[in-house]
Amino acid sequence: MRGRLSRRRDAAADASGAARSREPLRTPTPPGEGPTYRHLGQLVGFVMRLGTREVWDDAAALPPQGEGVLVVANHVSYLDVLAVGRYLIWSGRWPRYLGKAELWNVWPIGWLGRRCRQIPIDRYTSRAKDGLANARAALEAGECVAIYPEGGRTRDPELWPQRGRTGVARLALATGVPVIPVGHWGTHEVMPGRRLTVPRVWPKRTIRVVMGDPVPLDDLIGRQDDAAALREATDRIMEAITRQVEDLRGERRPPAGVWDGTKGGRHSPS
Template identity: 35%
Template sequence: MSRSVLKAILLVLMRVLYHPRVEGLANIPDEGPVIVAGNHVTFIDSLFLGLVVKRQVFFIGKDEYVTGKGIKGRLMAWFFTTCGMIPVDRDGGHGGVAALMTGRRVLDEGKIFGIYPEGTRSPDGRLYRGRTGIARLALMTGAPVVPFAVIGTDKVQPGGRGMPRLAPVSLRFGAPLEFTRYEGMDRDRYVLRAVTDEVMSHVMRLSGQEYVDIYATKAKAAAA
């Protein structure tokens, strides 16, 4: 009930303040496991995604978002978990495995799992090389992948910090991608790269972003 009330309130605010334009929402199946994979330009991408999709979208988030102390910490924990965030320690040595297993559990339960294949927010608004966790998840579970693009949120919250501003926002969803032809090949690195690149090519067409064939983390390190 708390999720329904919170979503209703935020949905009204979103429509009044941002009038988001949504395309292709019917591409998300009404039931069954689904992976939604898209670009990531700022912190609030997941919030907009969760509000426009009718079914609840579960996604991975840093465990620090739910471990704060005091009233503020408890409110943040309630907000993020109610919005569908599953806290995972991604900084540890087994962070990637934990995220992958969490996604598999969500999909095995017939739910929607949201993932950003770049692995982190884009440092400059361009689209970076996807990590192959998305491919492993799709091949292990057989779930279809619906590519999506969030456009304009980098203007709403530049740099992922500060109070959100008013700016036009669009979300585009592509047709579901099926990879059942690769069943049993979730450990073949060439197949994993091919599947990941196919997903990213669809995200690029939806977002209109310039593509950079290096990992975003490498670009951030070079900039630093």
């Protein structure tokens, strides 16, 4: 009996979450923003509804427009940016993604990135600090900045979040804005692997996106130049993201630790 009731509740939640993703775009265009981002969002919405089934929660932790917020998510597929971006836009915020600068050399990605005021970052170079400075300015201006803290798609063979990079923590500790963890699951079934592929749209795959409470970082704010504080903040952020993914997958994290791409295996997150 209890199992049937649980399944009914899950089915009702799925129906509600799927209905929310089918709603029209009502999020106001931010002041000073041109029409490109809105048109792109509407196009992405049409394509995602056509090719996938999206199930969202209510994004209750997301602050309203005008308040700076740092959104962090797991990264398993090329489709993640569209899936999470659409979820955030339909939830009331227009994200400014922090993405690898190489993409800005690819047409039309670079053109769209500039028109939609996305933020390029030259990873692993001395110019990376310029991208972080632009992201910090956006946060201090009350915008929503979205980042994949892993620095790229996870290399964990089981697609769990891998060890995070500390750039996201540096932004969080320098600005004090809320850090909101987002977990998603299902994009890898539409666009699997580490190379661009033709999306698998039949039968329709389900993409689920959920949001957690702000990551507790108050005790570390202002310590963005302290390596130990950066590592601690990054690990807390990744743990919060992983909890969202665990809920979606209905599994417990394997006990052997976190995948570390620099070492090619699971290790303690500390």
